[in-house]
Amino acid sequence: MTRFIVLILFLPVIFTPAYSTNAPTTSKLKHQNASTVYYVRPDGGSAEQCTGLVDAAYSGTGTGQPCAWNHPFQALPPAGTPRIAGGDTLLIAAGSYVMGYGAPGAEMCDEIGSYDCVMPPIPSGPSPDQPTRILGVGWDAECPAPPELWGTGRPWFIVNMMDTNNVELACLDITDHSGCIENHSGELACERDVAPYGDWASYGLYAEDSANVHLWNLNIHGLAAGGVHAGRLTDWTVENVRVAGNGSVGWDGDLWDENGDSNSGTLLFRHWVVEWNGCGEPYPVDQPIGCWGQEAGGYGDGVGEAETGGDWIIEDSAFLHNTSDGLDLLYHTLGGTITLNRVWAEGNAGNQIKVTGQTTITNSLLVGNCAFFEDQPFTYWVDHCRALGATLQIVYTGGEQMSIVNSTIYGQGDGLIGAGPREGFECNGNERIQLRNSVVLGDTDYFDASDITFYFYQEGCGALKLDSDYNIAYGVKNLDCGTTNDFTASGSHDICDDPQVTGPLSGMAYDMTLLPSSPALDSADATLCPADDLLGNPRSAETCDRGAYEQ
Structure with a gap:
């Protein structure tokens, strides 16, 4: 399920793609505190047919049976009330789950307005020590077969974390099944005006006003606009997460509203790979296409933040081949510090790293081959060495x-x-x-x-x-x-x-x-x-x- 794999084989051991590290011990301990565990598997049933409380297939007859649900929307129905409560665990078995209009549990959605066919916010856990968990099966065993949540019908996002606190999200592949790029100025523009819109989604994960969240072992890739759209975060931990091949931006911290965007507390990122954003990712082909930058009407930052504070700690992470800046913390003006340990930034078309405020950079490799996209077969229109590079x-x-x-x-x-x-x-x-x-x-x-x-x-x-x-x-x-x-x-x-x-x-990775x-x-x-x-x-x-x- 991890696409672009051909392009990331050169990553050193510490910059591995998602799903490769052992589950954190703290997460295993937290799992013991779960209130109720619910199950999702492709051969389960609807919320009427199954209770979701037993990891078993639906027999095919009866209602209220002791079996798993067939889709995450049964737990988190669009335009409905969540069937799981704060502090519960939702275990999703391996498989491919379409997220959007036409999916099981999405009966309240309509095709013309299918952009609003999204799950409600994940319920907040009661406390940081008792989070709500959305986990792929195998989350505690190196995540060998992460369930795929893929968007269709141009939903705004796939995972909803608005006003969501005390949550753990792990062992998931979040993507769509189209190589289109939202608002692309070339030939790859997604259909936005006439339904059916196609098998694409704008963003993988959306979060605002969210605290005490742990994301780990996630692959968020191939979305039409961006991987993560998140702001006003407090005390987030992100580990072993890949954000790649998203059409305009990898991680976007500008919420586009009037309530500000600033993050606070500690924002801890480890084993975070952010690459090839500003490029399309065709399905199921594993090569980038249509890479575009700001002169073409796109964006292209791997990570781009609006005005923010917070103590940012980024370790053992890589920012590679994004069509504008790699890591842009230029707007880190509202207090806090920036610490970069063992960070690799290379091949981004603008600045490799931008920082504002008290900053320490240690053991880092910054390779400013900012003209990397010039004359490449996957380049549509990129600003080479943007902002003088x-x-x-x-x-x-x-x-x-x-x-x-x-x-x-x-x-x-x-x-x-x-x-x-x-x-x-x-x-x-x-x-x-x-x-x-x-x-x-x-x-x-x-x-x-x-x-x-x-x-x-x-x-x-x-x-x-x-x-x-x-x-x-x-x-x-x-x-x-x-x-x-x-x-x-x-x-x-x-x-x-x-x-x-x-x-x-020269090439994909300079040997320094x-x-x-x-x-x-x-x-x-x-x-x-x-x-x-x-x-x-x-x-x-x-x-x-x-x-x-x-x-």
Whole structure:
């Protein structure tokens, strides 16, 4: 059921697609606290025929029988009242379940208005320790056969989490069965005006005003507009979730209403793969099509947030080949921090990473091959190196301290690390940005073949300079190793030399590991090196390497 599998085989172990990790122990313990367990399986019956309380097929006769329901809509009927209560568990067996007009349990839907044929909000659990659970069978055994929930009839979304708190969602494949892209300006536009609309859905999951949610082992892919549309979240945990091949955006945090969008608390993401958004995913073919960006009327961010706060912690995650920015937290202006540990961003057509506010980046690989989509057979119209294609964009609201440690940064846009104040804010002179133990590799400027990428550049923050030491940089401007210039204060341990990465610097994934002769080996400041590297390999306590990889 996981499409685009051909394109993600190169992912390192820590960036595995959905369904590959063991179920968290905390979830196994929570399951013991469930109030009532209901069952769904393809050979079950309707809510009139079966109680849903027994994991058994419907016999074919009688009502109120001890058997499973035949569809998730029997538990969560469109335009109806949920038959499960907060704190209950709904176990969905392997199979393919159409979500929309014509599905079992959707008798209240009509074809012309089938965009409203969606489940009601999942009932909130009584407390974080007793969540409502929607689980695919096998959720506790590495999810070998996740049930497929696929949209038809252009529903706004498949999973509804409006005003939903204390919920666990796991071991599900959420998708549709069409390669159309909603509002595409080319030949792939979905039918929106005349029913039947086709086998597509706009979004996979919608959430607003939602707290204490745990998403894990989910594959949200191939939707016509976006994978996740979610805002005003508090204390969400997302683990081993893939958001891929959605027509306009992967994870969209702009709710389009007048009540704001800001998240709060801790937003924790681990093993989160966000890739190929802004492209269509035809069914059942496993290759992207019609990739489009903002000049064509699309969007293309892997993750795009509106004005938000919250403490964002993103670990062991990847943002790959999205048609605009990879991870866009430019609007993180309402307080909180950003922590990126072991993050891989590559091949996104805009900036690989954008952050605003107090930020720490460690053990991360940022490969700014922002012209990746140029001349590709799956490209319709993409803005190559959008917003000048700086690999990492650092933005201040006033006085923040930014730290980048043991990371590898490459770029072919205008520059590698850009900085300045967020629109509507001013720098106050207390801003800092420190780069340590990193490998920084420039290239020819995509926009000017006679120029090369900058090491660091800022506008609007007074005398702010990049505090650089124990780095190795090559093919860049705005850097004079061991001296201070207009943009960089370079320490005595900076090296301006070829880091000798393995290469080639081409294709789907640039090999940025180090050759045995690299001057980056065993030359970092060991007092700052983290315990392990990008791939989880242990670093030497006394002579660690510069960059994201320990050789």
